[in-house]
Amino acid sequence: MVEVTLTQAQVDRFHERGFLRLAAITSQEEVTRLQGVYDGLFEPGALVSERDRYELAGSPDAPPALPQIVNPERYAPQLLETIAYRNATRVAAQLLGDDVKPGGMHAIRKPAKDGAATPWHQDEAYWDPAYEHRGISIWIPLQPATLENGCMQFVPGSHHLGVQPHQLINADSHGLELASLELVEEAVACPLPPGGATIHFSRTVHYAGPNTSTEPRRALIMGFSTPPTLLPQPRHMPWQRPEWYA
Ligand SMILES: O=C(O)CCC(=O)C(=O)O
Known part of the structure; x- marks a missing residue:
């Protein structure tokens, strides 16, 4: 049984640098x-809604190059009954406080x-500009994550x-870039x-390289956030499509 609790030094490092690496979750x-x-x-x-x-x-x-499934736990609820999710929930409360809520999972293969x-x-570039957000993502590879297959990279x-x-x-994609x-x-x-x-925090600038290896690169991502608060004025995010909040 792997039980993860962050040390105070890890919590401080996360707040200072905006990301943290854990050898096992x-x-x-x-x-x-x-x-x-x-x-x-x-x-x-697979019975996953379009x-x-x-x-x-x-x-x-073109053949899929960066396929993503959002809310995979809707289709595979056993993802919520995992050591990974229990640890992620504990770590999220340490980093964001007791009013933290699960924000859903996604999977990029x-x-x-x-x-x-x-x-x-x-990540916040995708989120509703009417609100102030405070969120984190916990990114878990289901094989080694390397420079060759697209491990995560962050700007401290x-x-x-x-x-x-x-x-x-x-123009055809749903993805954003700086x-x-x-x-x-x-x-x-x-x-x-x-x-x-x-x-990583929802504002930490990050990237994952292409997969040039001979195996698929699987990442399961668990999101957590505190309740968003309404801003006096929405942020200006002209890259977003109106249908994202329809
Ligand atoms: O898995 C990837 O390729 C990128 C993941 C990502 O951008 C994220 O978790 O916010």
């Missing part, structure tokens, strides 16, 4: 079990050899910035063993 047995559940969700016949499937980078006519990079972005301290200008990756790459020179890559985790 679950057991290897659970990783093996989750791989099967996860891959099943991406099978062509509403919860997105291609982040490619176009509808980069195909072997042709998996696209997840461009530099801040970037969570102290506001939401930066973003743009759509291309409009300028000036910030990313200081980035830190975080390779991980299977069942490790990185944690």
Whole structure:
């Protein structure tokens, strides 16, 4: 049984740098079990609503390059009955406080050899501009995460910035990218063993490279946040599409 509680030094480091790396958030047995559940969700016949499937980078006519399923726990509720989720919930309360709420999971499975990079972005660039947000993501690879298959990379301290200008990756995609790459020179890559985790704030600038390996790169991502508060004026985020909040 892997039980994770952060030390005060880890909590402080997270608040200072905007991300944290954990060598283990679950057991290897659970990783093996989750791989099967996860891959099943991406099978062509899987009963996942079209509403919860997105291609982040490619176009509808090309093979998927960055397929994502949002709310995978709707289709595989056993994802909530895991060591990983129990630990993630405990860690989220340590980092965000007792009013933290689960914000849903998502799954990004980069195909072997042709998996696209997840461009530099801040998660908050996708979120409702009418609110002030405070959220984190806990990113868990279900195989080793390496530079070759697209481990996470972060810009230290970037969570102290506001939401930066973003743009759509291309006209057909749902994915966003930073409009300028000036910030990313200081980035830190975080390779991980299977069942490790990185944690980042919703404003931390991050990226994951392409998958050039011969295996799919699976990442299960668990979101947590405190209740958002209404801003006096919505933020200006002209890259968002009106239908995102329809
Ligand atoms: O898994 C990836 O490729 C990127 C994940 C990501 O951007 C996130 O968890 O916020």
